[in-house]
């Protein structure tokens with residue numbers, strides 16, 4: 117008999133078939149307590165989990181005594197209680213690498229959109245306001261040759277630095293937990309303390325995971341330190357930023373504009389003040405959302421689960437020590 121796993125995200129047919137050739141796949145809508153209560157037997161017998169977004173926490177693990185591996189279709193795993201997995205010897209697999217280039221493209225798109233006011237002016241064209249040749253009230257500001265500050269120099273930060281350095285001739289500053297020799301040698305990136313980066317950068321791009329250390333790392337003080345002309349981009353996780361402080365900084369003109377892919381609450385509530393600010397480009401967590409990349413992430417997560425349950429989590433394992 118094939119081992120039993122729970123799939124709580126839709127998969128393309130070919131990937132579903134790949135999964136079914138290894139496991140008995142139980143497709144469920146989510147991991148909410150109501151769903152768990154309704155399908156208690158399935159949760160009690162499953163050895164694997166595959167999906168994304170939903171909380172994988174102590175309460176869930178208590179209902180899954182046979183679980184051996186959880187595979188998330190994402191690079192971030194702030195929704196997962198890794199300590200609780202470790203305590204039970206459950207492996208956590210994720211999908212770094214396959215989404216790096218696409219998320220870096222999204223960051224550049226947000227920088228360009230916010231600086232050149234792409235969404236705002238496109239809306240004005242739709243509204244019939246383009247009636248004569250345009251004047252300064254339609255102008256944006258340059259991106260090329262401006263100073264880019266990257267906060268979080270992981271794989272995605274590095275891919276943003278590459279684009280900014282070669283594509284836009286931008287001097288690059290970065291702040292991270294440790295120095296990144298590759299960023300320094302390939303893209304001439306200069307390591308800075310956070311305050312110095314905030315003071316100097318024309319664009320401040322946050323590409324950080326959400327952890328206890330990064331939670332609310334950006335608030336009133338950080339926005340006050342930035343240039344009034346600064347453009348702020350967040351493509352990591354919403355709660356890294358104090359959203360009320362960001363809104364206040366944008367409303368008071370303490371920074372010029374923001375391009376945001378992630379928010380405190382997702383989906384972003386329609387009454388969020390962010391949506392009535394003309395200097396905000398807000399997109400619905402599209403960082404990795406292309407057909408190609410979402411397919412590659414799903415394929416990677418399927419292979420990760422197969423490897424982990426075969427006892428061979430050679431790559432993409434967050435907590436290999438949990439297997440011992």
Ligand code: 8YV
Pocket residue numbers: 168169189190191192193215403404405
């Ligand atoms: C995911 C992301 O697609 O990978 C991540 O961590 O934020 C996105 O790429 C999103 O979490 C939905 O699964």
